[in-house]
Amino acid sequence: MEGSKEFLYPVKWLSKASAGDRVASELRMRIISGMIESGTILSENKLAADFGVSRSPVREALKILAAENIIRLERMGAVVIGLTEKKYAEIYDVRILIETFVFERLVKVPTNELVMELSKILEMMKVSIKYRDADEFSYQDVLFHETIIRSINHSYILMIWDNLKPVMESLILLSMHNRIKEKYEDFTRVLHNHQLYIDAIQTKDRELMIKSLHVNFDDVQEEVEVLWMSQQMLSKGVGQEND
Amino acid sequence: MEGSKEFLYPVKWLSKASAGDRVASELRMRIISGMIESGTILSENKLAADFGVSRSPVREALKILAAENIIRLERMGAVVIGLTEKKYAEIYDVRILIETFVFERLVKVPTNELVMELSKILEMMKVSIKYRDADEFSYQDVLFHETIIRSINHSYILMIWDNLKPVMESLILLSMHNRIKEKYEDFTRVLHNHQLYIDAIQTKDRELMIKSLHVNFDDVQEEVEVLWMSQQMLSKGVGQEND
DNA sequence: TCAAGTACACTTGTATACAAGTATTATAAT
């Protein structure tokens, strides 16, 4: 069967990570992919047993996921929130918010160095595709955006990104994994979009930036939405999460 | 001597909190007030001994403060970052960013209920001043802004606020404590600013909103800057923190 | 005096143990 691998998250990315980070990364992937349904109650003890670690790293992982808004810590167990359509839109909002903020900073300063860096990353992405390495491609894709955000040296904007990044990473990973098998031709478009983004930064063209930001995002979103919707089909009646 | 109280953070706010939260809250106050200098290296064991708890809650506290960008977790000890002028500006940026976002949402929906709620909080603030309760005033002040942010029901914007809130709370607490003793007349202005904010929401007047947002923030900032600068004087040569 | 190596103190990350509290289930009484 397909999808029967033990871990969704690339294990090689976790070589230097703590057990807590490992659990968080894997759990995040399982939740975002829909493998763990929204509404599920996670028990520290159970997770510890499942992952073969003690409760300490599991606790740490749950704290991380709670900060990312993927689960909700309650008196009795952590309940999985998962991604609803509303949440997609919200992530979108925040990305637009911070990336436009970053762009406004960038139009005021020289960006030659950044453009160089981004071009390098784009080349890496091309190579990743050439060798059908979805993980590496995803890594570079996330790095691309992170590089832009880091370039303005704004610790609080970076803080927002740090909270958003793991979810984005998961989304991109899932999206790319799916495509590298079936919709290989999509990647030329993705690459083109990233080139547009670089051009926008180089020419300091606001409209172009917004445009490429949107297409980049929509691209990932649409693909994951399909993944996610199919999961929803399997587990009917999860319903809406009001707050 | 003045300022010789054991805890800076209002202990009554921590009745239901865990030891981890308590340590985080108090540590945050000490760092933001300048009592613990920027650059200091915090040891889990030492903190545990100081606060009379085990390492578990201390670890938890350090993770929280790291997520708030107040300390930096390194291989060997947690380094205190504290607040620089740059950081003030950054917090400012993010507050403007999210509050304007919220406002843009609010102009599209009815706000009667929210305005009622805010008016209630404003009344509470007036009472707090009448009885010289700086803690209560600070609480209501933070609640005021949180109420506005929560009203749009946006989990990711709320996430940003959750990361920003503790620092804001500390700043406001320090600011208000200082003023209630010396610059009592300031409070009429603070109240007026908040009324402006309510008016802006009621009339959906963007300019008024931005204006009141700025004065509200500047008000706190200026006061705390004085506090903080005086601390800086005492501990010369901390220097800049490059990243 | 200086360099290399070794021992030690201190660090984090993880495992385990325990206490206090909460939901659930079963039992008992009406």
Added chain:
DNA sequence: ATTATAATACTTGTATACAAGTGTACTTGA
């Protein structure tokens, strides 16, 4: 049959123990 009470099987939060790694300081050699 239904309600009240008690036992139990969970839960979280905290303390403690241990292992592995890192920096420091001291000793030893030249």
